[in-house]
Amino acid sequence: MLAAITGQPRAELLNGIVVDRPTVNMFYRLMEQRSAGMPLQYLEGTVQFGPLELLVDDRVLIPRPETEQLWEKALELVPDGACTVVDMGTGSGCLAIGIAHQRPLARVIATDISRDALDLARLNAALLQVEAEFCLGDRLDALDPSLRGEVDLIVTNPPYVSDSDWLKLPPEVRDYEPRLALAAGDGLHIFRYLASEAPSWLAPEGILVAEIGDRQGAKIHRAFRDPKWEASVLPDLTGRDRFLIARTTA
Ligand SMILES: C[S@@+](CC[C@H](N)C(=O)[O-])C[C@H]1O[C@@H](n2cnc3c(N)ncnc32)[C@H](O)[C@@H]1O
Structure with a gap:
């Protein structure tokens, strides 16, 4: 400090x-x-995400180390050259800005339902001189309809904590970070939504990469057991289920 x-x-x-x-x-x-109990990152006002220093405050979730792993996985999957990438629920903008920074030929579109979060993400992009588009709205409905069938990669770290688990989070998280960024219903609904809605936005063989809760792997894998998808759940560095990678079948 x-x-x-x-x-x-x-x-x-x-x-x-x-x-x-x-x-x-x-x-x-x-x-x-x-x-x-206020998190150190909010007091300092910044957080390191890969090579980038991002502004953070109580409008956004503090990016976590596992989300840096999600960013690394997404980078491996972004097609070379011109392509379209969507970051759904961008918060501080860490994933969208991190991808746009490393893949300057990609068109990167960041969405969030929180106007406050989007303001901070936009500011982070401007300060880091990274090109990205920012769209306010609910889940994938924030996207312009012209993007249907055009998106090569959707990356997302959605709110996946159930309302009951949110009550059990450490006070440092529960009392300071936005509830909207963490908790949503049973924590799985967002993945059922993505399993049914993401294919209509993705290009053929488009990819969805998502961060998931460490006890959600089996249920999420089941939600993606569908001829439209080839899905796998991958662990983080601690060996716990943490990422979903799902590709639409041609
Ligand atoms: C877990 S945070 C992730 C933030 C950032 N991507 C990260 O990884 O640090 C989830 C984000 O989704 C946003 N969000 C919550 N519900 C949403 C919805 N229905 N549609 C779009 N974004 C939503 C929250 O405002 C929050 O910024």
Whole structure:
């Protein structure tokens, strides 16, 4: 926190630093907020996502390490050259901006139902000088109808925590991060929706890559057991089910 408010590198602080009274007061204020449970990333105002530093505040979910893995998987699957990628539920913009940054030929469209989140994602893209389009709206309905059948890859980290599990989340998460970003009904509805609606937006052999809850793998795999899809569930680095990769059959 001291590094964030003084602008000094952390290593320098180990040698000791002389700060003025207003800086001390600000430091104590941040300490109080941190002690009350506010996540460090909101206090610092930034988070590292791959090579990018993104602004974060309580309008958006703090991007998690597993979402960086989702981004890496998505990058492997984005076709070379011109293509269309949709990030549904973009939050801070981490996935959309991360993909647009690495694949400058891709048309990247980020959606969210939260106007506040979309404002911050747009600001992050502007600050990082990354080209992406931002659309406000519910799930895939946010997309322009002209995109039907045209999307090569949909990447999403949707709200997949059930309402009852949300109540059991640590206070640091439950009391500070947007509920809209985390919880939705039984936590699985969004995947049933994607299994039925995503094929009409995807190009032939288009791909859906999604982050999932670590206890949802079997149920989500079942939702995608359909002749329209070839789906697999993959683990994260800790070995827990964490990603869905589903390809539409031609
Ligand atoms: C788990 S957060 C993911 C944010 C970001 N992509 C990330 O990985 O850090 C889910 C996001 O989906 C958005 N969201 C929730 N319900 C939605 C809906 N029905 N349609 C579109 N976006 C929605 C939330 O506002 C939130 O930004």
